[in-house]
Amino acid sequence: MVLIGIGWWLGHVELFNYAILCNAKNIEVAEGIVHVIRTQPYQGHTSGDKITIDGQPFEIDYFHANTGYNESIAHGGVLKEGVYARIHHCDGVIYKVEIIKK
16 A cells, blocks of 8 residues: 555646746746757657757757656657747746647
């Protein structure tokens, strides 16, 4: 029973963190066209995808464990060159990604 509780908690930590940030009003929103500066290779061995949205820089590293978005382009990520996106972020960590079709 304890293992089930721990598993449930680990599966929902990201949602709790996002809810805390939203309630604390620390979350920021960036919206605009994604510009890819550099992509992370599929195998890693280097830093993550470097992108900008509305002039704000972000790094998406598939191999870095965090509670935020970490799907690099090589691993099926949606933040690709020319995509119009709205992201919710705090301290450089992306917590929510919305792709907007225009």
